[in-house]
Amino acid sequence: MSKLSKQPKRIDASAQKQAFGGFSARSILNLILERWWIGLLVAAVFVTAFILAQNKPEPVYEARVKLAFETKGKNILPIAQVRDNITSSAPELNMHVAKLNSESFYEYFANSLTPKEVELIVNRYRNPENPNGPAPNLRTIVKSNLSLVPEKATTIVQVVAYNRDPEAAALVANRYARQYIQYVNETSMGDTTGVIIGLKQQSEEKRQEVEAADRAMQDFRAKHNMSALGETKSVTQQKLASIGNTLVQIGLEQSSLKNMIDSIDDYVKKGKDLFEISAIANHGSVAALKGQLDGLRATRIQLEDTLGEEHPTMKANALEIETTEKRFMNAVNLAVEEMKTRYNISVQNEQRLRKELAEAEMQVLELDKIADNYRFLETEASMKRNQLTTIQNRLNETNLMTQFENAGIVVLDKAYIPAVPINGTPSKLAAQAGLIGLVLFLGVPVILGLMDTRVKAPSDVEHGLDMVLLGGIKTMKKLSETERPNVFRLGKDDALSEAYRGVFSEIEIRSVVPFPKRMLVTSSVPSEGKSLTASNLAAVFAAHGRKTLLVDCDFRRPTLRRYFGATAGVGLLPWLRENSHRPDAVIDPHKLGIMNIGPSFDLLPAGDAIKNPTEIIDQIAACDLFNKLSKIYDFIVIDTPPSAVFPDALLLSRFCSEMIYVCRFKTVRRALIKKTLSKFQESGITNLGIVLNCVPSSSIMNYGYDGYGAYNSDYYRSYQTEKAAS
Numbered sequence: 001m002s003k004l005s006k007q008p009k010r011i012d013a014s015a016q017k018q019a020f021g022g023f024s025a026r027s028i029l030n031l032i033l034e035r036w037w038i039g040l041l042v043a044a045v046f047v048t049a050f051i052l053a054q055n056k057p058e059p060v061y062e063a064r065v066k067l068a069f070e071t072k073g074k075n076i077l078p079i080a081q082v083r084d085n086i087t088s089s090a091p092e093l094n095m096h097v098a099k100l101n102s103e104s105f106y107e108y109f110a111n112s113l114t115p116k117e118v119e120l121i122v123n124r125y126r127n128p129e130n131p132n133g134p135a136p137n138l139r140t141i142v143k144s145n146l147s148l149v150p151e152k153a154t155t156i157v158q159v160v161a162y163n164r165d166p167e168a169a170a171l172v173a174n175r176y177a178r179q180y181i182q183y184v185n186e187t188s189m190g191d192t193t194g195v196i197i198g199l200k201q202q203s204e205e206k207r208q209e210v211e212a213a214d215r216a217m218q219d220f221r222a223k224h225n226m227s228a229l230g231e232t233k234s235v236t237q238q239k240l241a242s243i244g245n246t247l248v249q250i251g252l253e254q255s256s257l258k259n260m261i262d263s264i265d266d267y268v269k270k271g272k273d274l275f276e277i278s279a280i281a282n283h284g285s286v287a288a289l290k291g292q293l294d295g296l297r298a299t300r301i302q303l304e305d306t307l308g309e310e311h312p313t314m315k316a317n318a319l320e321i322e323t324t325e326k327r328f329m330n331a332v333n334l335a336v337e338e339m340k341t342r343y344n345i346s347v348q349n350e351q352r353l354r355k356e357l358a359e360a361e362m363q364v365l366e367l368d369k370i371a372d373n374y375r376f377l378e379t380e381a382s383m384k385r386n387q388l389t390t391i392q393n394r395l396n397e398t399n400l401m402t403q404f405e406n407a408g409i410v411v412l413d414k415a416y417i418p419a420v421p422i423n424g425t426p427s428k429l430a431a432q433a434g435l436i437g438l439v440l441f442l443g444v445p446v447i448l449g450l451m452d453t454r455v456k457a458p459s460d461v462e463h464g465l466d467m468v469l470l471g472g473i474k475t476m477k478k479l480s481e482t483e484r485p486n487v488f489r490l491g492k493d494d495a496l497s498e499a500y501r502g503v504f505s506e507i508e509i510r511s512v513v514p515f516p517k518r519m520l521v522t523s524s525v526p527s528e529g530k531s532l533t534a535s536n537l538a539a540v541f542a543a544h545g546r547k548t549l550l551v552d553c554d555f556r557r558p559t560l561r562r563y564f565g566a567t568a569g570v571g572l573l574p575w576l577r578e579n580s581h582r583p584d585a586v587i588d589p590h591k592l593g594i595m596n597i598g599p600s601f602d603l604l605p606a607g608d609a610i611k612n613p614t615e616i617i618d619q620i621a622a623c624d625l626f627n628k629l630s631k632i633y634d635f636i637v638i639d640t641p642p643s644a645v646f647p648d649a650l651l652l653s654r655f656c657s658e659m660i661y662v663c664r665f666k667t668v669r670r671a672l673i674k675k676t677l678s679k680f681q682e683s684g685i686t687n688l689g690i691v692l693n694c695v696p697s698s699s700i701m702n703y704g705y706d707g708y709g710a711y712n713s714d715y716y717r718s719y720q721t722e723k724a725a726s
Helices: 013-019 025-034 036-053 090-101 103-110 115-125 138-144 166-224 226-270 286-304 312-401 426-451 458-464 484-490 494-510 530-543 560-564 572-579 613-622 625-630 648-655 670-683 697-702 713-725
Strands: 061-069 146-150 156-163 409-413 469-474 517-523 548-552 595-598 601-604 635-639 658-664 686-695
Touching: 025 036, 025 426, 036 426, 061 090, 061 166, 090 103, 090 146, 090 156, 090 166, 103 138, 103 166, 115 138, 115 166, 138 146, 156 166, 166 226, 166 312, 166 409, 226 312, 286 312, 458 469, 458 686, 469 494, 484 494, 484 530, 484 560, 494 530, 494 686, 517 530, 517 625, 517 648, 530 548, 530 560, 530 595, 530 601, 530 635, 530 658, 548 560, 572 613, 613 648, 625 635, 648 670, 658 670, 670 686
Parallel strands: 469 686, 517 635, 517 658, 548 601, 548 635, 658 686
Antiparallel strands: 061 156, 061 409, 146 156, 595 601
């Protein structure tokens, strides 16, 4: 059996987050769903208090003006010589914002206000208890209630003015914008003369460059006869196409001739008849001579039957055959030589054409180079002409600019008198209250959940306690007290049965102790479900063919007798009173009080409750009870009192090599479990893992209990029905 219990556990990313204080969307959602009503209650209280605590504020009105800037530079065009004055330069835009905030411009703005306008701006800021007292400071009111907001990726700046009087807010915003345009005009007028001189100098330099570019184009056209360039290139390209087609045809002809010559050579080497080659058979008089020769030979065969070799007719026939054979061979050789001659001529033609092709390609490249050079001269001349035109246009614009109040700044949207204040409105108050409520509704459950250190999720077991989670058992609210410990044996709930089978599988995989063996089942505090877990696990092992004994060693409050209907006063304690000092005592199941629960499943009840269980445990050791029982049973499950409250389980661990720890969902804090398990670790017993008991159905999937039995039992019934039907 593999020693999986000794191997390090694999930690997935989501579990690591929960174990080490991180967050995941699922864990946060679980915390909110678990305590949402607390968050809702706290949010309702705080939102109500926030709304009731709001005093009616003094209304404040907002007015906005949009200024669009054309930032200036010393040059006018976007090239090395000149630069365009319409740009989105951030430093220049920041310079305008700095000027708008400057004290010198504020003085310029303040000097434009009439006494009546000043009174309108400061009137709502007077002390209501002393309306005839000194007027508030105009500078403080304007500067503290003015905001400049540059719009992203544009050269637009919003001038935003706030005032308790709506007319005063619109007045300040509009006047501030208009006065800044006038202020920039006045301060920049002195630079206009220098700009005009610079533009005239740049215009003259650019005109000379244009004239030089035009002359270079004319000289180039004359030198290379540009008027006939296109026609020459077209003729050359046609020649290239013609040579290419001819080369393709020559290549095909060469290939065919070469194949024939190779075939002839092969026939000659092998002594085969060249007449079998169609090109030779069809050449000139070869076919006629072949036919004549075949006829003479046929005639000779006929004559041989009647005439002798010395007969004149036979001699004449032999002479004709000899003469015809010579003529035939000469015709064949002539056909072969003609093919070789055609092949050599084809090779010579190919070499000549390839030379012509290379010359034509070089000519085309040269013509393309001339055309590219001319286009470059054309582009350069066109660019210089455009630059000259742009400089001249800018010069005209600059001359006109001196006649208009235009500093490259325009008002896109002027400010109107606002009708509604920006503060104290029901919608804004509702938005603030809603935001506070949402933060509290979501935040309070999360904070409370993070403060809760009880075991309530797989990560709390696997990473918070560094233990194996053997399984999660859902609540059994619909089952009676006597049905719960028998849920597997009686098949009361398919999902619960599968969950206990899953725990059995985990134990089988992780256990390294061979049968027969004894296992301790305990928990931290009372009412965590250790007894019903021990009962159902014993039933699972019995169902798998292991002769199993369930022993009730909770001498302080024995419950298994009540679960299985055992007789009072019969069991382990009465037997120990008679046999505790007899090491040679024989195990008689009937006298010991062992009762049969089902196939391969027996129960040894405690008998009754006592107040001195530690002494009884020593008596068990003295009579070697469990070693004797292990000779009868394959598997012994020992139910104990809660180990964080009483030392009984720790003492009983001496008789067992393995244990499982039962923990009720959201009942015991991790620190208590760690402390208790550390004691068992010192005793040397192997803890196979933790069974999380009484997990609510609503939390089965929320907290990731996706193991066996995690789904509704309808799935199991449906699957079994489908299986049976198939």
